[in-house]
Amino acid sequence: MGMIVQGATGDWEVVIGLEVHAQVTSNAKLFSGSATEYGAEPNSQVSFVDSAMPGMLPVINEKAVEQAVRTGLGLKAQINKYSVFDRKNYFYADLPQGYQISQYLQPVVGEGKITIDLADGESREIGITRLHLEQDAGKSLHDQHPNMTLVDLNRSGVALMEIVSEPDMRSPEEAAAYVKKLRSILRYLGTCDGNMEEGSMRADVNVSVRRPGDEFGTRCEMKNINSVRFMQQAIIYEANRQVDILEEGGSVDQETRLYDPVKGETRSMRSKEEAHDYRYFPDPDLLPLEFDDAFIDGIRVTLPELPDDKKARFVSELSLSPYDAGVLVAEKEVADYFEAVAEGRDAKLAANWVIGELFGNLNRTGKPLGESPVSAEGLGSLIDLIKDGTISNRIAKEVFEEMFDTGKNAADIVEEKGLKQVSDTGAIEAAIDEVIAANPDKVAEYKGGKDKLFGFFMGQVMKATQGKANPGVVTQILRPKLDD
Amino acid sequence: MSLDKATVAKVANLARIKVEEKDLEPMAAELNNILGWIEQLGEVDTETTMPMTSVADMKLRWRADEVTDGGYAEEVVANAPSSEDNFFAVPKVIE
Numbered sequence: 001m002g003m004i005v006q007g008a009t010g011d012w013e014v015v016i017g018l019e020v021h022a023q024v025t026s027n028a029k030l031f032s033g034s035a036t037e038y039g040a041e042p043n044s045q046v047s048f049v050d051s052a053m054p055g056m057l058p059v060i061n062e063k064a065v066e067q068a069v070r071t072g073l074g075l076k077a078q079i080n081k082y083s084v085f086d087r088k089n090y091f092y093a094d095l096p097q098g099y100q101i102s103q104y105l106q107p108v109v110g111e112g113k114i115t116i117d118l119a120d121g122e123s124r125e126i127g128i129t130r131l132h133l134e135q136d137a138g139k140s141l142h143d144q145h146p147n148m149t150l151v152d153l154n155r156s157g158v159a160l161m162e163i164v165s166e167p168d169m170r171s172p173e174e175a176a177a178y179v180k181k182l183r184s185i186l187r188y189l190g191t192c193d194g195n196m197e198e199g200s201m202r203a204d205v206n207v208s209v210r211r212p213g214d215e216f217g218t219r220c221e222m223k224n225i226n227s228v229r230f231m232q233q234a235i236i237y238e239a240n241r242q243v244d245i246l247e248e249g250g251s252v253d254q255e256t257r258l259y260d261p262v263k264g265e266t267r268s269m270r271s272k273e274e275a276h277d278y279r280y281f282p283d284p285d286l287l288p289l290e291f292d293d294a295f296i297d298g299i300r301v302t303l304p305e306l307p308d309d310k311k312a313r314f315v316s317e318l319s320l321s322p323y324d325a326g327v328l329v330a331e332k333e334v335a336d337y338f339e340a341v342a343e344g345r346d347a348k349l350a351a352n353w354v355i356g357e358l359f360g361n362l363n364r365t366g367k368p369l370g371e372s373p374v375s376a377e378g379l380g381s382l383i384d385l386i387k388d389g390t391i392s393n394r395i396a397k398e399v400f401e402e403m404f405d406t407g408k409n410a411a412d413i414v415e416e417k418g419l420k421q422v423s424d425t426g427a428i429e430a431a432i433d434e435v436i437a438a439n440p441d442k443v444a445e446y447k448g449g450k451d452k453l454f455g456f457f458m459g460q461v462m463k464a465t466q467g468k469a470n471p472g473v474v475t476q477i478l479r480p481k482l483d484d
Numbered sequence: 485m486s487l488d489k490a491t492v493a494k495v496a497n498l499a500r501i502k503v504e505e506k507d508l509e510p511m512a513a514e515l516n517n518i519l520g521w522i523e524q525l526g527e528v529d530t531e532t533t534m535p536m537t538s539v540a541d542m543k544l545r546w547r548a549d550e551v552t553d554g555g556y557a558e559e560v561v562a563n564a565p566s567s568e569d570n571f572f573a574v575p576k577v578i579e
Binding site: 026027028032034035041042043045047048049050051059060061062063064065089091093140141142144145147148149150151152153234277279286287288290291303336384 | 553
């Protein structure tokens, strides 16, 4: 569903396009041999190439090329065997070269697509315009010194993929679903860690409004948004701002705006407009980037199963609901865990345990899956105990909590606490007889037609056996005794 | 193609080169001379000529993804007019 802004003069439709900057996962930078690790000491991961000392020349990192192609294949995009690096010229303190090496007219990856999953269970296809490789800039710190700006070039020259979408999104929810899906695909591919807090993924958001079905309106760009929540807030604010201008008879200026999450508003960065005359030209220090089909095919054969394919397989082969499958495939780590649990077991039951108990306990303790005290094998063996009738589903939940809190294995806990399900008909029959003898009034009511009391008797028997009686066996024995 | 005074002033500003007002007009004339000279290339028929990307007959060289450089912050900031704790220190940039 598209977002409609209801103005005084009628409805307005919101149109959104995104440029996502994703940091390429690699050891060294795009054109130099310095390290890319996050959080190092200032300027400790800087070579004379990155600091643009005179005479230093860029040499491309093969891994960055490979990662860009890999991502292109994951986005089902056209791969360009011939692409060109250009200089994008602008002046800023954290850009020592005075230009960014980027790709302009001939990017390494062309048109592709991403399927986004929406809350109502619908899917939509969003077009990818292109993906190109470029250098990141350094980092300016404006608040560390009273009258100076401090510049750290550790990030300068790190390889980025700029992934540009078509203006295909129509609501903040669709934009959020796009970023989440893109992040998931990049993480499956291992081409970007998707860490938005550390700035490994940031988005420039283009927003315009129009009468439904009309031509596109004039857009504004909000730069460098590093949270999905802020992005949605920025879109809502910006769409309403533009509608207000248009309804008062004004026109929207095409400009770059800054989203301020504290004030919850966007404001003009008009002062920097002139800097946007980038004067692109081919970088004379770099020959065109060329590779052959064998290079592409060599990468293609190492592609993992991607989230959409995995989801389809979980639905068709494991009979999971599309919703459960979607939850399980969003993170590769979760999908791998689930598959290890489901291997050779009831997949539906495995899914319920992972999504219900495991996620519940991880949330409760604030632990990521990687730190789960219960391994996939551990959860699997618990499910085996349910399946072979050793413990009931209800007891299993107790056992799981104990496993989660103590790290012990299921069989030991069941043994230690004597939680084995009682299927011994003699013991169960004795318990049933006691319950019936203790509640003559309820028995009379039941026989008088109050069928619902059956649940009460079940409950009493389970209580008398500390929940260990096999509910199937109890029902089998209890019903004829009451109906007698 | 012809440059006017205003365009020269804009390009000078983008390139962060200070050009005095009195020098703008002569510089526009000089640049127009250069552009006119280069435009003569347009007379050559290049219909069947492949674009040349380099004068050397070679391919782009690739590098292995290994950390082989960096780790000398003091040297990186050694020539900076001002630095603080191995950061470059520049006049405050007002956002």
